Amino acid sequence: MSDVRKARVFIVDDDRALAETLSDGLVDRGYDAVAIASSKEAARRLGTEEVDALVTDLRMPGVDGLGLLELSRRAVPDRPVIVMTAYSAVDTAIESIRQGAYHYLTKPFKVDELALFLDRALDDARLRRETIVLRRALRAEFSITNVIGRSPSMRELCDLASRVADATTPVLIVGETGTGKGLFARAIHGAGPRASAAFVTVNCAAMPENLLESELFGHTKGAFTGATGPRKGLFEQASGGTLFLDEIGEMPLALQAKLLDVLERGVVRALGSDRERPVDARVIAATHRNLRARTREGAFREDLLFRLDVVRLEIPPLRQRPEDLPALITHALAQARARHPASPVQTIAPDALARLMAHSWPGNVRELENVIERVVLLGRGAEASAADLPTDMGVAGHEELRFEGPILPLEDIERRYARWAIAQLGGRKMLTAEKLGIDRKTLARLLGDGSDDLAGSAP
Numbered sequence: 001m002s003d004v005r006k007a008r009v010f011i012v013d014d015d016r017a018l019a020e021t022l023s024d025g026l027v028d029r030g031y032d033a034v035a036i037a038s039s040k041e042a043a044r045r046l047g048t049e050e051v052d053a054l055v056t057d058l059r060m061p062g063v064d065g066l067g068l069l070e071l072s073r074r075a076v077p078d079r080p081v082i083v084m085t086a087y088s089a090v091d092t093a094i095e096s097i098r099q100g101a102y103h104y105l106t107k108p109f110k111v112d113e114l115a116l117f118l119d120r121a122l123d124d125a126r127l128r129r130e131t132i133v134l135r136r137a138l139r140a141e142f143s144i145t146n147v148i149g150r151s152p153s154m155r156e157l158c159d160l161a162s163r164v165a166d167a168t169t170p171v172l173i174v175g176e177t178g179t180g181k182g183l184f185a186r187a188i189h190g191a192g193p194r195a196s197a198a199f200v201t202v203n204c205a206a207m208p209e210n211l212l213e214s215e216l217f218g219h220t221k222g223a224f225t226g227a228t229g230p231r232k233g234l235f236e237q238a239s240g241g242t243l244f245l246d247e248i249g250e251m252p253l254a255l256q257a258k259l260l261d262v263l264e265r266g267v268v269r270a271l272g273s274d275r276e277r278p279v280d281a282r283v284i285a286a287t288h289r290n291l292r293a294r295t296r297e298g299a300f301r302e303d304l305l306f307r308l309d310v311v312r313l314e315i316p317p318l319r320q321r322p323e324d325l326p327a328l329i330t331h332a333l334a335q336a337r338a339r340h341p342a343s344p345v346q347t348i349a350p351d352a353l354a355r356l357m358a359h360s361w362p363g364n365v366r367e368l369e370n371v372i373e374r375v376v377l378l379g380r381g382a383e384a385s386a387a388d389l390p391t392d393m394g395v396a397g398h399e400e401l402r403f404e405g406p407i408l409p410l411e412d413i414e415r416r417y418a419r420w421a422i423a424q425l426g427g428r429k430m431l432t433a434e435k436l437g438i439d440r441k442t443l444a445r446l447l448g449d450g451s452d453d454l455a456g457s458a459p
Contacts (some may be wrong), residue, residue, distance in 0.1 A: 027113030080121035165191035176316030178366030197241030223272025249289030
């Protein structure tokens with residue numbers, strides 16, 4: 001015997017014979033149908049019994065069909081209602097649709113027709129409920145209140161994110177790689193009025209210029225080789241919601257001009273098209289770059305920077321908020337254990353925790369999550385020890401700069417400091433050059449000279 005509960009349906013008509021005929025027919029088709037010949041009785045039972053759908057005649061003494069429709073929607077807003085009417089009352093039936101009825105049937109009709117619309121109505125109601133549950137789950141997962149961090153800087157950042165969530169102005173999120181810029185973008189979207197609409201992400205550094213242009217603005221059939229059909233761009237896909245432009249600092253200058261035009265006029269033109277289409281997407285941009293420095297170098301448009309930098313969120317690197325580390329480690333451990341339930345690792349031993357706390361985390365939260373995942377995957381006991389961590393984890397991450405030995409020429413000190421800086425930043429040359437305030441050519445010159453190993457120390 002099946003455990004699936006049958007859908008319960010009230011059939012309300014002052015013509016008892018008709019109500020019972022419809023009820024019997026629906027029972028034969030797998031419904032739990034109940035015939036009710038009194039609208040007053042139906043009104044009473046709608047408020048006390050679990051009912052999945054209501055089928056009601058429009059014209060009845062006492063409470064009419066529109067009255068039952070109102071009572072049903074007040075009690076259970078997403079409960080589908082189908083009204084039955086004579087041909088002469090079609091205008092009233094149309095009014096019932098305006099007031100929230102799912103459909104109306106003109107008498108006489110077949111039971112199969114009623115069953116067809118009931119099936120559709122119940123499926124639609126189920127999908128709406130599932131959508132609501134999913135949206136609530138997504139909002140909870142990406143809620144600003146779920147951002148891990150109790151340091152003053154993170155509390156201030158979360159407060160700012162909450163205050164701008166309801167606005168439609170652009171937001172610029174800046175911070176080092178791995179600090180969680182995408183998490184904040186989703187949280188702002190999820191906390192605002194656009195939460196039920198699309199959140200569309202594009203990484204501006206991950207695509208060549210011609211492909212990125214097509215992705216953002218769309219294309220027509222034949223606009224370029226391989227364009228076998230028209231395609232909506234991400235701006236149109238995000239219309240009504242949010243478009244997250246990650247690594248905006250890497251966007252080519254030609255596309256920056258088109259992006260500025262979209263932001264100012266609210267229209268897009270697909271590649272190969274002579275028509276403009278309106279779009280309404282809130283833009284959130286993120287970068288690890290210093291966009292003002294990029295502007296001075298001629299690599300980023302100043303007018304676009306002014307347009308994007310209406311509200312700026314600066315996410316501090318993990319090394320500047322060590323008080324957040326314990327909570328982040330606990331969260332990362334729980335997430336990793338959920339992904340790898342067969343792992344024996346349950347906790348982090350004090351010696352391992354001390355190493356984690358001492359590490360400088362050049363890769364920020366992303367690096368921390370990867371390290372904890374490694375511990376959970378490779379750990380052999382319930383308590384992960386320092387031996388389960390990468391060998392260089394936390395060994396020299398927080399050593400202070402030391403000035404020892406003879407006085408050296410300034411150029412030698414620059415070379416040594418550049419080599420020490422790139423070691424602290426995990427070998428990432430672009431980030432090191434940006435932090436030192438020099439171009440990559442100058443950094444390459446400094447790194448190419450000298451032979452002293454300064455990892456973990458300084459002049």
